[in-house]
Amino acid sequence: MFFKEWPVLVVDDAPDILKLSQLMMKKWKVYDIPLKIYTAASKAEAIELLTTQNLLAAVAIIDVVMETDTAGLELCEYIRETMNNKITQLYIRTGQPGNAQERAVIDRYDINGYLKKTEATEGKLYTVIETGVRQFYFMTSLLGLYNSLNAVIAVAQSREKMKQVLLNLVKEIGQITTELTDYQLGIWIDGQLVTTLGFDEPQATAVSEQLDKLPFQALNADGDKLVTAEAEKLLLIKVAATPSSSEIQAIFKGYNLPPISISSIIYQYCKSFSLLWKQAS
Numbered sequence: 001m002f003f004k005e006w007p008v009l010v011v012d013d014a015p016d017i018l019k020l021s022q023l024m025m026k027k028w029k030v031y032d033i034p035l036k037i038y039t040a041a042s043k044a045e046a047i048e049l050l051t052t053q054n055l056l057a058a059v060a061i062i063d064v065v066m067e068t069d070t071a072g073l074e075l076c077e078y079i080r081e082t083m084n085n086k087i088t089q090l091y092i093r094t095g096q097p098g099n100a101q102e103r104a105v106i107d108r109y110d111i112n113g114y115l116k117k118t119e120a121t122e123g124k125l126y127t128v129i130e131t132g133v134r135q136f137y138f139m140t141s142l143l144g145l146y147n148s149l150n151a152v153i154a155v156a157q158s159r160e161k162m163k164q165v166l167l168n169l170v171k172e173i174g175q176i177t178t179e180l181t182d183y184q185l186g187i188w189i190d191g192q193l194v195t196t197l198g199f200d201e202p203q204a205t206a207v208s209e210q211l212d213k214l215p216f217q218a219l220n221a222d223g224d225k226l227v228t229a230e231a232e233k234l235l236l237i238k239v240a241a242t243p244s245s246s247e248i249q250a251i252f253k254g255y256n257l258p259p260i261s262i263s264s265i266i267y268q269y270c271k272s273f274s275l276l277w278k279q280a281s
Contacts, residue, residue: 003137009038010038012093031133043075062075064093087139091132095116095117112132148269158281183197184199191247212227239274245277245278
């Protein structure tokens with residue numbers, strides 16, 4: 001929902017493999033969002049690319065033997081340890097794996113998958129990219145909302161401070177979506193518009209009222225619900241007011257509708273926020 005394209009990094013010292021990878025992947029999409037392929041011919045070139053462009057790849061496919069016999073593994077270690085990047089999905093590609101070696105490598109370097117070059121067909125690579133991007137999307141969403149919710153809990157005695165945490169989250173989303181002109185967001189608490197991104201209050205209110213009249217998926221017996229408008233790429237999540245929770249309504253518009261796993265994370269965040277808000281002063 002927050003991404004216009006999925007960054008994918010391919011690192012290999014064989015120029016034909018880099019060209020073939022770009023050719024195969026250039027029209028692939030995940031959640032109807034295209035890939036953006038970055039390539040590097042060595043560990044050093046990959047590190048320069050990652051650091052100078054501040055690149056957070058959704059998936060990285062890395063050859064093991066390049067400048068040295070272990071250059072690819074050292075790159076994985078650099079990504080995980082030096083960059084402290086735990087969410088890029090790392091797949092190593094090599095020509096001479098062994099089962100025991102494979103297990104040791106995956107454990108040591110926190111690698112998500114292992115590809116034999118003889119098995120790196122178009123179908124296999126598509127599966128790797130598809131599953132890797134899905135996992136990356138889930139992890140980035142989960143981590144962002146988890147960190148924000150922890151910040152909310154830390155200041156849960158004050159509604160003003162809770163509101164500031166929410167505004168900070170929206171600000172971070174705004175930084176991610178700077179170039180995404182089609183991305184919009186609006187959040188209401190107890191009927192009051194707290195923050196918007198990408199449109200003004202009358203527009204946000206009109207969209208919210210429109211969505212609130214559409215067929216919905218009931219999330220519980222209290223009246224919590226989820227509404228989607230497929231054609232407009234719009235999502236509404238509503239937490240109903242109860243004796244223990246405040247009403248929260250959040251609308252999102254992006255390049256795609258999030259899968260149910262992401263919608264569920266957003267709903268749980270809103271539900272937790274509504275319970276804490278009700279108790280605060």
